[in-house]
Amino acid sequence: MTLQEIEQQLNILEEDNHIIVVVKPRNMPSQADNTGDLDLRSLIKDYLKQKYNKQGNVYCALVHRLDRPTGGVMMFAKTEKAASRLSEQLREGSVDKKYLAVVSGYPIDKVARLEHYLVKDTKDNVVKAYNAKVDNSKHAILNYKVLEQDEGISLVDINLITGRSHQIRAQMSKVGHALYGDHKYSPSGKIAGYGKPLSLWAYSLTFTHPIKGDTRVFKVFPPTGEIPWSIFNVEKYIPVAKPD
Secondary structure: OOHHHHHHHOEEEEEOOOEEEEEEOOOOOOOOOOOOOOOHHHHHHHHHHHHOOOOOOOOOEEOOOOOOOOEEEEEEEOOHHHHHHHHHHHHHOOOEEEEEEEEEOOOOOOEEEEEEEEEEEOOOOEEEEEOOOOOOOEEEEEEEEEEEEEOOEEEEEEEEOOOOOOHHHHHHHHOOOOEOOOOOOOOOOOOOOOOOOOOEEEEEEEEEOOOOOOEEEEEOOOOOOOOOHHHOOHHHHOOOOOOO
């Protein structure tokens, strides 16, 4: 793939000597997996190698990830020092990650904090949420706020406190509001958005620059021209100008 072709696929929000922030496309793996499909980290490494004429292996660290069906803003580290400092921010909980989701039904609690214990079945790649701690479980916390409701579905703003695999999907399903288009976590026969892409979007990422020390905030819009996003006034809740 040529540099021009790569740049057409990469939506780069910011890049300097230490970090690169991009918009991850839906249904692209964050990093290489057993499917062999093109992944975002490999695409960025190829971009860096060609753009800067780098020889050998190119350093590009994945410091956080988005599940394959989820699109939105992601950051990568271009140096070991940046990777170490960003990873420390994540461990300390000082990285603010916000998502927009469309969920089935109308949650009774319009603002709530969900706490569960998650266990991942690696064979089937499914996470199960429990109300109490069980063997091999990981504590999972998120805060959500219902923004709008219409046509039997709800637009929800989610602040992810912990970063667990499939966390939002598993926790929202646990409380009876599986994500629109989520075949994996929707109750049998009750799939909202059958055949549609998963409606989960990482719209906001805030962190401290690992070298310069200033706060960086990135916000990106979900595909608002598509159902179910188009049902809601998404622009009202993301305080940045929508790109043309």
